[in-house]
Amino acid sequence: xxxxxxxxxxxxxxxxxxxxxxxxxxxxxxxxxxxxxxxxxxxxxxxxxxxxxxxxxxxxxxxxxxxxxxxxxxxxxxxxxxxxxxxxxxxxxxxxxxxxxxxxxxxxxxxxx
Amino acid sequence: xxxxxxxxxxxxxxxxxxxxxxxxxxxxxxxxxxxxxxxxxxxxxxxxxxxxxxxxxxxxxxxxxxxxxxxxxxxxxxxxxxxxxxxxxxxxxxxxxxxxxxxxxxxxxxxxxxxxxxxxxxxxxxxxxxxxxxxxxxxxxxxxxxxxxxxxxxxxxxxxxxxxxxxxxxxxxxxxxxxxxxxxxxxxxxxxxxxxxxxxxxxxxxxxxxxxxxxxxxxxxxxxxxxxxxxxxxxxxxxxxxxxxxxxxxxxxxxxxxxxxxxxxxxxxxxxxxxxxxxxxxxxxxxxxxxxxxxxxx
Numbered sequence: 001x002x003x004x005x006x007x008x009x010x011x012x013x014x015x016x017x018x019x020x021x022x023x024x025x026x027x028x029x030x031x032x033x034x035x036x037x038x039x040x041x042x043x044x045x046x047x048x049x050x051x052x053x054x055x056x057x058x059x060x061x062x063x064x065x066x067x068x069x070x071x072x073x074x075x076x077x078x079x080x081x082x083x084x085x086x087x088x089x090x091x092x093x094x095x096x097x098x099x100x101x102x103x104x105x106x107x108x109x110x111x112x113x
Numbered sequence: 114x115x116x117x118x119x120x121x122x123x124x125x126x127x128x129x130x131x132x133x134x135x136x137x138x139x140x141x142x143x144x145x146x147x148x149x150x151x152x153x154x155x156x157x158x159x160x161x162x163x164x165x166x167x168x169x170x171x172x173x174x175x176x177x178x179x180x181x182x183x184x185x186x187x188x189x190x191x192x193x194x195x196x197x198x199x200x201x202x203x204x205x206x207x208x209x210x211x212x213x214x215x216x217x218x219x220x221x222x223x224x225x226x227x228x229x230x231x232x233x234x235x236x237x238x239x240x241x242x243x244x245x246x247x248x249x250x251x252x253x254x255x256x257x258x259x260x261x262x263x264x265x266x267x268x269x270x271x272x273x274x275x276x277x278x279x280x281x282x283x284x285x286x287x288x289x290x291x292x293x294x295x296x297x298x299x300x301x302x303x304x305x306x307x308x309x310x311x312x313x314x315x316x317x318x319x320x321x322x323x324x325x326x327x328x329x330x331x332x333x334x335x336x337x338x339x340x341x342x343x344x345x346x347x348x349x350x351x352x353x354x355x356x357x358x359x360x361x362x363x364x365x366x367x368x369x370x371x372x373x374x375x376x377x378x379x380x381x382x383x384x385x386x387x388x389x390x391x392x393x394x395x396x397x398x399x400x401x402x403x404x405x406x407x408x409x410x411x
Contacts, residue, residue: 060272091311097273102234104372
């Protein structure tokens with residue numbers, strides 16, 4: 001298990017835990033995201049093509065090009081499993097209006113070849 | 114389908130965009146009321162009263178100047194509709210109400226018989242429409258004007274940008290009273306179709322709403338939210354977004370990160386404005402004209 005925790009000022013915390021797995025049968029890497037107004041940090045999240053990950057977030061999250069959208073229950077966490085089938089840059093955004101600066105809550109999932 | 118308004122104007126050789134079909138088959142019974150008459154109304158949108166920042170150094174003036182321009186123009190609209198984001202959002206409930214009070218005072222100067230309001234997410238998402246309803250009334254509504262049916266859909270008081278099944282049932286009920294060829298205008302804040310979901314320019318359950326609207330053959334949608342003029346068609350339904358009265362935004366997905374277009378001191382208020390909408394041919398021919406905030410035709 002390799003864990004990476006990326007904390008930021010303003011309280012936005014993106015916690016990456018888990019591991020990049022060689023075996024398909026291994027559990028997916030879990031990317032835990034606790035967002036705070038009004039930005040994602042880092043604004044780019046990198047995964048590898050073919051990698052199976054779980055995204056956990058406490059903020060609205062829509063990644064339309066990969067068909068990902070998660071409702072977030074009040075005080076709860078959204079959990080979405082995704083396997084990156086193709087390399088590329090895929091924009092994501094907060095889709096739950098959270099106040100002034102909501103429009104700035106965007107980022108990119110980068111699937112490296 | 115996407116089309117450029119100016120290109121279409123050239124193709125049609127018209128001073129405005131005629132987007133209604135005027136197809137045969139209309140009967141007076143379709144409206145189940147008075148025969149539709151020609152009339153005109155104005156769409157104003159996204160005034161974001163209370164905003165301050167570099168995207169508009171004249172933020173405390175633009176709305177007031179627009180009101181003056183409308184009053185000074187030769188246009189005689191039957192009514193004006195504001196399609197949301199009347200005020201800029203704030204976490205402070207008292208400040209939100211103060212901004213709404215100030216906004217109402219400014220637009221009360223408009224010399225028109227009637228002004229209709231719709232909420233935007235900046236007005237209504239954080240408190241699920243509580244302050245908005247105190248100040249402006251219902252979050253969704255319908256009315257009939259000179260035989261044309263107007264339906265204002267709320268896709269913002271749910272912070273996830275959904276209309277919701279309860280309101281969709283109401284929408285079905287409203288439309289169910291009408292013949293399929295009745296002239297209908299739908300007003301809303303966010304696009305009902307997936308214009309740019311990665312920029313949150315969509316309605317969460319917009320596909321469900323559009324499936325309810327689709328059977329109606331003379332239905333046009335006017336919305337705001339994206340701070341620019343945009344014209345799209347889904348099926349046979351035309352969707353027209355309006356400019357903002359605070360700051361413009363870039364074309365959908367045209368830049369890596371959505372952000373207001375920078376204020377240009379050489380061309381102040383560029384990209385801001387309002388719209389004239391003419392309904393003719395028994396409400397089925399829709400013609401648009403765009404104006405800047407000084408009242409000049411764009």
